[in-house]
Amino acid sequence: FDLGLVRGDGIFESLLVRHGGVRGLSAHLSRMAGSAERLGMQAPDRSAWASLAAACADGWPPEVEGVLKLVMTRGLEGIPGPPTCLATLAPVAQETLRQRREGIGVRILSLGVASDERARSPWLLGGAKSLSYAVNKAALRHAEAEGAQDVVFVSTDGLVLEGPTSTVVWAAGRALHTPPLDSGILAGTTQADLFERAEHDGWTTVCVQTTTADLIAADAVWLVSSVRGAAAVTSIDGAPRGDAGLTPTVHHLLDLDDH
Numbered sequence: 001f002d003l004g005l006v007r008g009d010g011i012f013e014s015l016l017v018r019h020g021g022v023r024g025l026s027a028h029l030s031r032m033a034g035s036a037e038r039l040g041m042q043a044p045d046r047s048a049w050a051s052l053a054a055a056c057a058d059g060w061p062p063e064v065e066g067v068l069k070l071v072m073t074r075g076l077e078g079i080p081g082p083p084t085c086l087a088t089l090a091p092v093a094q095e096t097l098r099q100r101r102e103g104i105g106v107r108i109l110s111l112g113v114a115s116d117e118r119a120r121s122p123w124l125l126g127g128a129k130s131l132s133y134a135v136n137k138a139a140l141r142h143a144e145a146e147g148a149q150d151v152v153f154v155s156t157d158g159l160v161l162e163g164p165t166s167t168v169v170w171a172a173g174r175a176l177h178t179p180p181l182d183s184g185i186l187a188g189t190t191q192a193d194l195f196e197r198a199e200h201d202g203w204t205t206v207c208v209q210t211t212t213a214d215l216i217a218a219d220a221v222w223l224v225s226s227v228r229g230a231a232a233v234t235s236i237d238g239a240p241r242g243d244a245g246l247t248p249t250v251h252h253l254l255d256l257d258d259h
Contacts, residue, residue, distance in 0.1 A: 104148070
């Protein structure tokens with residue numbers, strides 16, 4: 001059996017295909033290389049992956065948003081050999097697009113580790129986008145059972161970390177904030193793109209430790225990811241919250257305006 005299938009031993013990236021083009025390919029391939037290094041896998045061949053991504057997107061209907069997944073596993077269990085590499089492309093789920101438009105309710109859940117544990121324990125694979133998403137999916141199911149659509153993980157010492165499939169971003173005044181990478185969270189390609197564009201538009205951007213109380217007090221909170229884009233948080237643990245009318249601005253910065 002393939003180690004990616006039976007052990008979750010591999011890495012992947014999810015990219016948005018919009019208006020016929022693959023979004024953020026270079027940034028995703030750089031993150032994929034970092035994940036491979038953390039897992040002790042051979043470095044992905046950037047040119048080969050770029051060619052594969054282009055071949056997948058070629059001819060994709062421009063009016064249909066797609067999710068392109070690039071997957072690399074360690075290969076067959078017990079048999080030395082090359083990694084298994086594959087790509088898939090499918091339409092973005094309508095529920096994902098609805099959440100981008102209408103927002104999401106979130107539950108605050110503990111990840112069960114201190115904020116500095118993953119930095120001190122590299123075998124926990126902090127910052128790697130591995131195929132081992134069983135905990136992430138279990139957290140999402142738990143949230144959905146309680147009437148929410150997503151999760152914000154916090155550390156055992158009370159600091160905000162990330163979502164199961166997203167980066168946490170919040171606005172306070174004319175500044176956008178996100179947690180620092182030294183807590184072992186995954187570097188968000190869309191968050192980085194948003195911050196770069198926001199700085200050009202006159203916003204201040206800050207990486208800073210935060211608590212749930214800070215999110216509740218913020219002007220707006222989003223869970224940011226490559227395919228869904230920026231989904232405004234409309235409630236935290238059942239308590240409604242607004243976005244100060246900022247979500248259209250964030251969507252515009254990310255070139256995700258509805259046309």
